Amino acid sequence: MAKLFFRYAAMNAGKSTALLQVAHNYEERGHSVRIFTAQVDDRYGHGVVTSRLGPQRHAEVFDATTDFQALLGEQPGIACILVDEAQFLTKAQVWALHEIAHLRNLPAICYGLRTDFQGELFPGSATLLALADEMDEMKTICDCGRKATMNMRVDANNRKITEGAQVEIGGNARYRAVCGRCFRQS
Template identity: 50%
Template sequence: MAKLYFNFSAMNAGKSTMLLQASYNYQERGMRSLLFTAALDNRTKIGEISSRIGLKSEALVYDTKMDLFTCIEQQINQQTINAVFVDEAQFLTEEQVWQLARVADHLRIPVMTYGLRTDFQGKMFPGSAALLAIADILREVRTICWCGSKATMVARLDKAGNIVEEGDQVVIGGEESYISLCRKHWSLCKLGDPTDKNNDAVAEMMCEPVEL
């Protein structure tokens, strides 16, 4: 039975890299994967999923009005589709998450979604909330805070590098940037301590694979 998967994390955990690698694994075996990315994500080329390490692939663009079940059904009427991948899944609507569930349940195609769990204020994205509620398989993609602890929160920074605590939930393409922090340092709005004697140890840890 096909399943709906939700791979979630904080920022810069390598979600897009994992998505592209998994899609490539299908293609390498002669199977077809169908990729989607959010219209809201305009950080790079619209209609392209790209990772920080340089991997990229073209993808269909979805907005909040697209019926994903109908779109995928139309695609499989034209060619065989063995798997569906959705990047930036936090931007899905609740209805679209149920549409993806129908793809798994009725079209019998596995659907792998990748996205953030919470925004910069620690609030759940609607798409992420729905996926956490109904996805068959939940997988946490781990990354670490500057202190070396597991990062679970996302902080928004202004152009001066200061933490922003107010504003719209979604701001893409502006002068803001994002960083992942553990819950403790997110709560303290603490981005790091250059005098901390443990910083060298943390730097070494950042260079090593994180055990999942």
């Protein structure tokens, strides 16, 4: 039976790299996958899943209006759905992916952040934490060497930012993956 998976971590833990590897594994064995990434994430261009290690590939984009049920229709031959930047899914979209996994026997593997720069859950992540059949925390480390579990937004002088919109797209120049202690002490 297929499942809804949530693989989450702080930034720079290799989520996109892992997604690209899963896609490769399916395709190397002759299976087709559908890959989605958030329209709002334009760091490497629209519709591109990119690993900081270099590998990238084109993907379909989703936004708050995307209907996964309609997009997937009754398309035969799809072995797996892969979603990058899953924190940007809506509650309804996570429910739809859950239904696709359970009623269509099509695994949906979602990769994303658990929390924002203020330590608050993203709506998509909150629903994934509630509905996912399997959850895996991917690990990365803080500058101090401890496990990083938080995403800290920083300014141009590398000082912590504590206020602002929940969504602000950025990479290493805007965010640091930190442990809870460093998050609190900054």
